[in-house]
Every structure is written in structure tokens, then in C-alpha cells.
Amino acid sequence: MITGGASGIGLATAQRMAEAGASLVLGDVEEAALARAVETLRENGARVVGVAGDVAVEADVVALREAALATFGGAHLVFNNAGVGAGPAIGTPKAVWDWVMGVNVDGVINGINAFVPLFLEQNEGHVVSTASLAGLGGVPGMGPYCASKFAVVGIAESLFHELRLSGKRVGTSVLCPGFVRTRIHESERNMPEDLRAYNDDPTVRAIGSMAGDAVKAGIEPRVVAEAVTAAVLADRFWILTHEHAAVRTTEQRAAWMGGGDPPRINLEGATKP
């Protein structure tokens, strides 16, 4: 089961998993894009159903589990991938913070609650949750996004330790990519109607345009899908598609905590593997 399966990293992972023989349940809030993704995957021979819904709504994520059980008789791999970004730390309205946190954090929580008890019961399963390099170090212009992705890293680490203590054959991974060539910089397409005027703000537009340039310079979603597949097969926790940047960010923060200078943020460094 893959949330946000209609575009970008989710769609590329769906294609990769279908090639590996998996049956797929794709969730997405964008109904037309979801229908197109399902059709294309079916044309390529995949066994796939699409279920439209919002990951921030618990019942919608439960419906994804029920679709997997009803259609394929089981579920073994959940990819909490749907995500959105908007706004800096200064001046972003609370309703926009709530939207980003709802999709990026509640979406992951709902995925864990819907699938992990089933996985523990059957003593088999794996949960992948998507964070970001923005979950390993703060970045200007991305307050809500960083908050949500730090939360995802924290949830995933907790889940890892709890699963290990359970002694069950259930694994978990956290995906922390740098920039990937997807539609993430056009997240506002899925914003609730009453928040959309926010995107007319010149500062918001300027940040969006910088993020768009970095996304376009990023790696292909297919490369991320390969890394996700390899990590699931190897039962590896950290999925660092931009390993150099991830390690450097972490080392720079540690040096800063130890009294050193704050890191100099360079978005270009987060485009390269």
C-alpha cells in the first residue's frame, strides 16, 4: 500500500514494486491523477487498485487497509509517502501549518495505526515512512515542512525500537531524500480551497520558485524507488538517497551543538546523491 501513489516517488515506487511482483493498493487525494496512475500500471501488467482519500483522515487510511484485505487477501508492506510543503517559519498562518502537519505527520500516524497491528499479528510486514533531509536539519523557508519531517524521523525511530523489542518479524525504514524531480513544489494543488489565497503572497511565491529550481535539479524518482526496494529487502532503517548531504547535515549539527558555528545552508548540496 502506497499513499501519494499518483505522482513522483509514490508512483515510481509503485512501478518498481509491480515489477517485483507485488499487488498494489494506491491511495491519493488527487482522484484524476490516481485513476491515470492505476490505468498506466494496469497496462503494464500490474495488479493494482486505487482508493481516493486524504491521509490526514484516519478512516480514509483504514479504507486502504480494508481494500488490500478485500482485494488481495493480505497486506505486507506499507509506504507512508504522501506529503506536502508550504511556508517559512516566520509568518505562515496556523491553518497552513495545520494542513502540512495533518498530511505529513497524521498521514504517517494513520498508516502506522492502520497496518502495524495487522503486521504484528501475522508476524510479517514492513513500514516505510517518508521524511526528508529537511527532517535531519532545519532549512530556511520551510518551517512547517521541517517540523513535520523531524516528527516523521522521530516517529520512525520510536517505531524501530518498539518493533525490535517486540521480537516480531516486522521492520521499518525512514526515507530521507534530498531533492527529487517530482511535483512536490506544486503542493498547493492539493491545498484546501480556503487556504489557497496564501500562495499569492510574494514571499511564498519566491520561496516556491527557489524550491522548484532545486526540485528540478534533483534526482529521478526511479532512483528513490530502487533505494526503497533495496532497503525493504535488506531490512535497513535509514534510506539516504543523498547520503553525503545527510551525513554532512548531521555532522554539522553535532558540531554546532558542541559550540561550533551554525551550518551554512546550501540547497544545491541537497540535489546531489
Ligand SMILES: NC(=O)c1ccc[n+]([C@@H]2O[C@H](COP(=O)([O-])OP(=O)(O)OC[C@H]3O[C@@H](n4cnc5c(N)ncnc54)[C@H](O)[C@@H]3O)[C@@H](O)[C@H]2O)c1
Ligand atoms: N521531491 C522531493 O524533492 C522530496 C524530497 C524529500 C522528501 N520528499 C517527500 O516525498 C514524498 C512524496 O512526494 P513527491 O516528491 O513524490 O511529490 P508529488 O507532489 O509528486 O507526490 C505527492 C503525492 O501525494 C499526494 N497527496 C498530497 N496530499 C495528500 C493527502 N492529503 N492525502 C493523500 N495523498 C496526498 C499528491 O496528490 C501526490 O500524488 C512526500 O512526503 C515529500 O515530502 C520529497
